[in-house]
Structures are given as C-alpha cells and as structure tokens.
Amino acid sequence: MIEQEVTIRNRAGLHTRPAAAIVKLAAKFKSEFFIEKDSFQINGKSIIGVMTLAAEQGSKLLVRFDGPDENEAYKAMSELFESGFGEPI
Amino acid sequence: MDQTIKQEMKLKGIPASPGIAIGPVFLFRKHEPRILIRTITAGEVKQEIERLQNAITRSKKELTKVYEFAEQKLGSAQSKIFEAQLMILEDVVLFDAVYKRLKRERKNAEYLIKNEMEKYHQMMKSSKDEYARERADDLLDVENRILRNLEEQKLISKIEGSHVVVSHNLAAADTLIFSRNDVLAYVTELGGATSHMALLARALKIPAVVGLHQLLSLVQTNDQVVVDGYSGTVVLYPNPETLKYYKKKKTQYNTFEEALAPLRDLPAETLDGHRIKLAANIELEEELEFIKLQGADGIGLYRTESLLIGKEVFPSEEEQYEVYHRIAEAVFPKQAIMRTFDIGGDKFMTQAMKENNPFLGWRGIRVMLDKPQIFLDQLRALLRASTLKNLAIMLPMVTSIKEVKLGKQLIVQAKDDLRVHGIPFDENLPLGVMIEVPAAAVIADHLAKEVSFLSIGTNDLIQYLLAVDRGNDIVSDLFQEFHPAVIRFLRRIIERGTQEHAWVGMCGQMAGDPLATILLIGLGLDEFSVVPNILPEIKKIIRSIHYTEAQHVAERVLTMQSEDEIKAFLKDLMNHKFPDIPIG
Numbered sequence: 001m002i003e004q005e006v007t008i009r010n011r012a013g014l015h016t017r018p019a020a021a022i023v024k025l026a027a028k029f030k031s032e033f034f035i036e037k038d039s040f041q042i043n044g045k046s047i048i049g050v051m052t053l054a055a056e057q058g059s060k061l062l063v064r065f066d067g068p069d070e071n072e073a074y075k076a077m078s079e080l081f082e083s084g085f086g087e088p089i
Numbered sequence: 090m091d092q093t094i095k096q097e098m099k100l101k102g103i104p105a106s107p108g109i110a111i112g113p114v115f116l117f118r119k120h121e122p123r124i125l126i127r128t129i130t131a132g133e134v135k136q137e138i139e140r141l142q143n144a145i146t147r148s149k150k151e152l153t154k155v156y157e158f159a160e161q162k163l164g165s166a167q168s169k170i171f172e173a174q175l176m177i178l179e180d181v182v183l184f185d186a187v188y189k190r191l192k193r194e195r196k197n198a199e200y201l202i203k204n205e206m207e208k209y210h211q212m213m214k215s216s217k218d219e220y221a222r223e224r225a226d227d228l229l230d231v232e233n234r235i236l237r238n239l240e241e242q243k244l245i246s247k248i249e250g251s252h253v254v255v256s257h258n259l260a261a262a263d264t265l266i267f268s269r270n271d272v273l274a275y276v277t278e279l280g281g282a283t284s285h286m287a288l289l290a291r292a293l294k295i296p297a298v299v300g301l302h303q304l305l306s307l308v309q310t311n312d313q314v315v316v317d318g319y320s321g322t323v324v325l326y327p328n329p330e331t332l333k334y335y336k337k338k339k340t341q342y343n344t345f346e347e348a349l350a351p352l353r354d355l356p357a358e359t360l361d362g363h364r365i366k367l368a369a370n371i372e373l374e375e376e377l378e379f380i381k382l383q384g385a386d387g388i389g390l391y392r393t394e395s396l397l398i399g400k401e402v403f404p405s406e407e408e409q410y411e412v413y414h415r416i417a418e419a420v421f422p423k424q425a426i427m428r429t430f431d432i433g434g435d436k437f438m439t440q441a442m443k444e445n446n447p448f449l450g451w452r453g454i455r456v457m458l459d460k461p462q463i464f465l466d467q468l469r470a471l472l473r474a475s476t477l478k479n480l481a482i483m484l485p486m487v488t489s490i491k492e493v494k495l496g497k498q499l500i501v502q503a504k505d506d507l508r509v510h511g512i513p514f515d516e517n518l519p520l521g522v523m524i525e526v527p528a529a530a531v532i533a534d535h536l537a538k539e540v541s542f543l544s545i546g547t548n549d550l551i552q553y554l555l556a557v558d559r560g561n562d563i564v565s566d567l568f569q570e571f572h573p574a575v576i577r578f579l580r581r582i583i584e585r586g587t588q589e590h591a592w593v594g595m596c597g598q599m600a601g602d603p604l605a606t607i608l609l610i611g612l613g614l615d616e617f618s619v620v621p622n623i624l625p626e627i628k629k630i631i632r633s634i635h636y637t638e639a640q641h642v643a644e645r646v647l648t649m650q651s652e653d654e655i656k657a658f659l660k661d662l663m664n665h666k667f668p669d670i671p672i673g
Binding site: 054 | 169172173176177179180181182183209212213216218220221224228
C-alpha cells in the first residue's frame with residue numbers, strides 16, 4: 001500500500017477536465033485508488049467522487065494505492081499532479 | 090364537446106429573439122418520473138441489465154448531440170456543463186455498484202439508479218465547494234435522463250407538427266433538443282432577454298418571448314397563438330383580423346430582413362451626412378461574433394458583472410484581464426466600453442443586513458467605492474487589457490462629482506501600480522459615466538467636465554424619474570419612455586453634455602426602440618448602443634432620414650403634453666416612412 005501527499009499545481013484547480021484525467025489514468029491500473037482531503041475520502045476511479053473534491057490550487061491531497069501495480073500507479077499519478085494536469089500553473 | 094370561441098388576449102412580455110410565429114401551443118411541463126420499486130426474478134436479471142445499458146447508451150448519444158451543438162453555437166465555456174454530464178455517465182464506480190446490486194438484490198434498474206445516485210447527490214450538495222454543489226445539479230439532470238430513457242419515454246421533443254413551445258422555464262438543454270423538430274417559437278414565464286435560452290433561440294433564429302407571468306394558467310396545448318419576438322407581444326386566441334395582420338407582417342419581415350444584410354458594412358449616417366455611432370450592448374463573450382455579423386460600431390456597453398453570475402467570490406484580476414483582453418482583441422479596431430461592476434450590495438451582505446429598498450440603496454458605483462480593493466482589481470485588469478487603445482471605462486449609477494473624483498483617484502492609483510511594475514496600459518483610457526439617476530441628469534454639465542462621455546441608461550432613469558418599478562405588474566404600464574418629462578430630461582442631458590464637449594450616448598432599451606430612433610437623433614444623441622438583434626433596423630432608419638428632419642421631429646415632440654400624443658405622432662411617422670419596421 002502506498003500513501004503519499006500530492007499538491008494541486010494548476011491555477012484552475014480540480015475542475016472537470018483534471019478530474020477526468022485523473023480517473024482515466026487510474027483506470028489503467030489494477031490497484032485500488034483513493035483520494036483523501038481533510039479526512040474526506042473518495043474512490044479515485046469515480047469521476048463523481050473526484051468532482052466532489054473540487055480542490056483548488058495549492059490544496060494538498062492524500063493519494064492511496066493498493067494493489068499489484070501500486071508503484072507504477074503512484075508514479076504516473078504523481079507526475080500527472082506535478083504537471084498541473086497539463087494546464088496553466 | 091362544445092368549443093366556445095375564446096376571447097382574444099394580448100400579452101406583453103420581453104422580446105428575447107426576433108421573428109414572428111403563428112401556430113398551436115405545445116405546453117411543456119418538465120417530466121418528473123415516478124419511481125416504483127419492483128423485485129425481479131433471476132431470469133429477468135440479464136434483461137434488466139440490458140435495458141439499463143440501452144438507456145445509458147441512449148443518454149450518452151443524446152448528451153453528445155447536445156454537447157456538440159452547444160460547442161458549435163455557444164462556445165466551450167457554455168458547453169462545459171454537458172461535458173461534465175457525459176463524464177458522469179462514464180463513472181465506472183457508480184455503474185459497477187448499480188450492476189452489482191441489480192444481480193444481488195434483484196430490484197429494477199430505476200430504483201437502483203435513483204438510490205445510488207442519491208448518495209452521490211447528497212455528497213455533492215453538502216460540499217463546501219461551490220463547484221461541487223453545481224455539479225450536484227448535473228448529477229440530477231443525468232439521473233433524470235437515464236430514468237426517462239429507461240421508461241422508454243420518448244423525449245417530449247418528438248411532438249407532431251410545428252408548435253409554439255410554451256413553458257414555465259426552459260433550460261438550455263431543452264431548447265437544443267426541441268430545435269430538432271418544428272418549433273415555431275419559444276415562450277416562457279420566466280427568463281430575461283439575456284438568459285441562455287434567449288441566446289440559443291437567437292442563434293437558432295427561432296422567435297422567443299420571455300417574462301410572461303401566469304401564462305401557463307391561460308393556455309393549453311393546441312390553443313392558437315401569435316408570437317411577436319420583435320415587440321414581445323403574444324396574442325392568445327387571435328381573431329381573424331389579427332391573424333391576417335400578423336401573417337402579412339411575417340412575410341414583410343422576411344423580405345425586410347434579407348434586405349438589411351448589405352447594410353452591415355455601411356456607416357450609420359443620415360442622408361445629410363450626420364454620422365452616428367451605432368454600437369452593441371453585450372453581456373456574454375458568445376455575443377461577440379453576432380455583433381460583428383450585425384455590423385456594430387464596437388461595444389457601447391459591456392456589463393462586467395456578468396462575470397459574477399453564479400460565483401461566490403469575485404474573479405481575480407488575472408481572470409478578469411483574460412476576459413477583457415479577449416473582448417478588446419475581438420472588437421479591435423472598434424471600441425469597447427466596459428462598465429465597471431454594477432451590482433447590488435446583496436453580494437456582500439448577511440441575511441440580517443437586507444435592505445428594505447435596494448433600488449434606492451447600496452448599489453452601482455456606491456458599492457465599488459466602498460470596496461476599493463475589489464474595485465482596484467477590476468481597474469487594473471481593465472487597464473492592462475487596454476494596450477490596444479480601444480477600451481473605455483464607464484461608471485454606473487453616478488450621482489455626484491465626488492463619486493467621479495473618487496473613481497478617478499482610484500484609476501490613477503491603479504495606473505501608478507501598473508507603471509511601477511512596468512506593465513503597459515493606455516495612458517489616455519477614456520472615462521465616462523452612466524446617466525441613470527435624475528440627479529446626474531441635472532448636473533450632467535458638471536459631470537461632463539470630469540469625463541469624456543455620458544451614456545444614458547433609460548431603463549433605470551425612467552424608473553427613478555417616474556417613480557415606477559418596471560418589474561411591478563400592477564404599475565408597469567406607467568413605465569413610459571415617451572413621457573414628456575423623460576423627453577425633456579433627454580434633451581437637457583444631451584445639451585449639457587455637448588456643451589462641455591462630452592459625447593452623449595444611450596445604452597438603455599429606448600435606444601433600441603425603433604419608435605424612438607428619429608426622435609433621439611433629432612435630440613442630438615451621438616451614440617446608440619443596442620441589443621445586437623435590432624441593429625440593422627436602427628441603421629436603416631438612420632440612413633433613411635435627414636438630420637434636419639429629425640430635429641424638426643424632436644422640436645414638435647417637445648411641445649407635446651402627453652405620452653399618448655407623442656406615441657401617436659411617432660407611430661404615424663414610422664408607419665409612413667418605415668411600414669416594414671416592426672414597432673411595439
């Protein structure tokens with residue numbers, strides 16, 4: 001199980017497009033994936049769940065991966081977050 | 090069944106999209122699906138899963154159509170809603186859970202969908218974040234769409250024949266679905282002329298009238314109705330003469346509209362060479378394309394408070410700059426006049442602070458001067474966007490020189506801020522004020538010494554002047570653009586402004602009323618800023634008369650003592666010279 005903190009880098013925060021990018025990426029991996037914000041946890045493979053987080057720029061989230069490919073999953077996901085989801089920072 | 094002939098009824102609403110429609114009503118009530126819980130047998134499970142999958146596929150198809158159409162017609166900002174809804178339909182976790190439960194609990198799809206989505210709905214509604222709460226509505230929309238498709242209820246858009254769609258309200262998505270069929274016009278009880286429904290109707294070239302309170306209690310499906318999207322008139326149960334009149338009007342307008350197209354690139358100039366600026370009022374970026382098509386001389390009023398719609402916080406300087414910059418670029422080399430935030434103080438208030446009379450209270454420039462930090466953000470954003478030197482700033486609801494001077498001080502401060510950071514802007518950015526409070530009209534000459542232009546906001550000016558609330562159904566008849574007091578005020582405002590070398594324009598609804606055009610020209614108005622739809626008609630009038638003639642008209646009108654007399658005179662004039670132009 002991997003549990004790490006990630007930060008929202010992009011200006012617009014976690015709106016629909018980044019939410020979709022996260023979910024799409026998570027779907028590629030077998031591992032279970034959860035995101036936690038202020039002790040509120042959602043399933044990271046659910047777009048509705050991710051939309052509910054609606055985190056803004058600068059927010060810190062906790063991501064949790066559990067499964068056979070958890071390392072690869074975490075690596076890919078943290079890169080996605082670091083890149084600001086490919087949006088203006 | 091005894092069909093009694095119903096008495097003809099003429100109703101006046103707000104014109105939202107031009108055109109004339111004659112036909113039967115279709116009363117559209119939003120369908121509320123009723124959910125039954127049904128237990129299914131083991132043998133039915135496979136079938137039920139298929140039924141659900143089909144419903145989801147159909148929903149996706151529908152939403153994709155709606156999304157693409159919205160993208161095309163409205164741009165990506167507005168189509169985002171449908172994009173989010175499409176993604177909700179792809180939520181793996183949600184639907185996995187539903188299918189699992191279907192197999193385990195053996196309940197029908199409707200119940201499970203409603204039940205599962207309700208959980209998420211609760212979660213989103215109670216989020217601290219506004220964005221998440223908005224998505225809760227999207228969730229509900231998706232849920233209803235799936236449920237409708239499950240019932241194999243053909244979306245009500247499959248109506249037989251051509252109809253005038255009448256509804257309490259119409260969401261953007263409904264408007265788009267309906268347009269696939271023969272919709273003659275849209276008529277709603279709610280809505281303003283700049284609602285999304287209105288914008289869509291205009292883009293689709295379907296006549297629309299909004300703001301007809303109590304309409305649903307007056308009509309039924311298949312009642313005959315005439316809809317005049319130019320004047321906002323709706324006639325229920327029209328008698329034969331009325332029908333004949335509107336049928337004729339309809340053909341006339343069609344030929345007339347076609348004849349107006351070449352006017353686009355011609356200047357708004359009278360026969361004796363008097364040039365007038367004919368600009369457009371806009372609220373949404375989506376309108377920019379349309380105003381170019383209509384041949385506008387730039388933007389006479391951009392309502393910056395439209396950036397605040399649905400938002401809890403003010404957009405940042407950066408976010409504002411992006412929008413203002415785009416607008417400036419889009420209309421370049423023509424000018425865009427940006428009115429600073431014109432809002433009621435209720436954006437800042439708690440329940441306990443509610444004003445008894447907000448119309449006479451904390452709004453317009455008063456609010457912004459009390460919130461200098463927010464005002465400075467906007468001023469800096471506007472200045473930064475002015476590098477093409479085609480912007481101007483306008484202050485709303487000004488009543489005193491003091492306010493103008495304070496506003497100017499803040500502009501100087503904003504300029505200093507930017508200069509210190511080496512950020513470029515137009516040093517000579519023109520400044521103007523709205524004349525919408527009677528006091529401002531009376532001291533218009535003093536104000537004109539401080540600014541480059543005045544813009545008359547007749548909507549509010551007339552309300553304050555005649556002590557009439559336009560929204561109050563009981564007295565709305567008393568809101569009279571052609572009241573002699575109003576005409577006198579207009580004359581004085583224009584005189585006072587001109588004498589101090591400020592140009593005087595008008596951005597209120599009166600500027601877009603063809604009945605008033607000749608009079609306003611004759612009173613010496615330098616600029617008309619109108620709703621883009623009506624631009625060609627106003628230009629046609631300007632180009633077809635002599636300025637000297639218009640001046641005579643104004644002189645005559647100024648001697649008249651009643652609005653009835655004035656209106657009759659002008660109507661007569663218009664029927665004579667411009668029988669093709671629709672007047673209310």
